[in-house]
Amino acid sequence: MALTGNSPVSTAVATHLPYLRRYARALTGNQTSGDRYALSTLETVLADPSLIPEAGVAKVALFRVLHAVWSSSGAPVAEADNGVTAAAQAHLSRLTPNSREALLLHTLEGFTTGEIGQIIGSDADEAAALIDRAVAEMESSIRGKVLVIEDEAIIAMDLSAIVEDMGHSVTGIARTRSQAVRLAGQERPDLILADIQLADNSSGIDAVNDILGDFTDLPVIFITAFPERLLTGERPEPAFLINKPYSEEQVRSAVSQAMFFASTETLMT
Numbered sequence: 001m002a003l004t005g006n007s008p009v010s011t012a013v014a015t016h017l018p019y020l021r022r023y024a025r026a027l028t029g030n031q032t033s034g035d036r037y038a039l040s041t042l043e044t045v046l047a048d049p050s051l052i053p054e055a056g057v058a059k060v061a062l063f064r065v066l067h068a069v070w071s072s073s074g075a076p077v078a079e080a081d082n083g084v085t086a087a088a089q090a091h092l093s094r095l096t097p098n099s100r101e102a103l104l105l106h107t108l109e110g111f112t113t114g115e116i117g118q119i120i121g122s123d124a125d126e127a128a129a130l131i132d133r134a135v136a137e138m139e140s141s142i143r144g145k146v147l148v149i150e151d152e153a154i155i156a157m158d159l160s161a162i163v164e165d166m167g168h169s170v171t172g173i174a175r176t177r178s179q180a181v182r183l184a185g186q187e188r189p190d191l192i193l194a195d196i197q198l199a200d201n202s203s204g205i206d207a208v209n210d211i212l213g214d215f216t217d218l219p220v221i222f223i224t225a226f227p228e229r230l231l232t233g234e235r236p237e238p239a240f241l242i243n244k245p246y247s248e249e250q251v252r253s254a255v256s257q258a259m260f261f262a263s264t265e266t267l268m269t
Contacts, residue, residue, distance in 0.1 A: 023066070051065050052065075099131070105119060145168065146189055146193055147170075148170060150193070176199050177200075192219070193221050223241075
């Protein structure tokens, strides 16, 4: 089927593109490199539309093309631009091949193990084993302090419980922009887990940018019910983003990934 602007396949590809970009960024650890691979994926599909045979399988097919493009270039991650990122990449080099990809595809993008097998060229059983191994390897490699910026008490407590169960400590829970900045100043976190809309109608994005003005090497995970609104193609954008409602698996995966890459690329209002 031809990939024309009005075809069902092109519509499906456009629908899945924000999530392809999200995955590519988490995969490479960097907005610029992630977007480069997403663009290369689209160029590959445009050159050979048969790679996306029909709209119903467009998402799996699209991610399969990205995986092939990324693997064919040696599965690189972004160049380390600071000491934190360099250390993260050193940890990354010790992971079992394909395990991190399987984990991201499952927890961040919601693919089944069967679909993951199609994307990475294995089967469902191998994909499940890779996910289990990635969780064990990543969670055992890094421990840190997490600042939670979340105005809903139940969600804040749940997020705190998840990260503490992973072996991290929580430096505090902030409900407003000013409180978040104050808590970060009192004890420097190793990771920020931030909602977008806060209790006093202030912005979690603004809170994070205030904090990053003092601590430029902090990894950040944003939480939102509308991820497509944050993946518009304008720069800069978050490299780590999880949806509301979230699952424990998604949070654990995002925290591990963010700790690995220590990305501080955030949205600016």
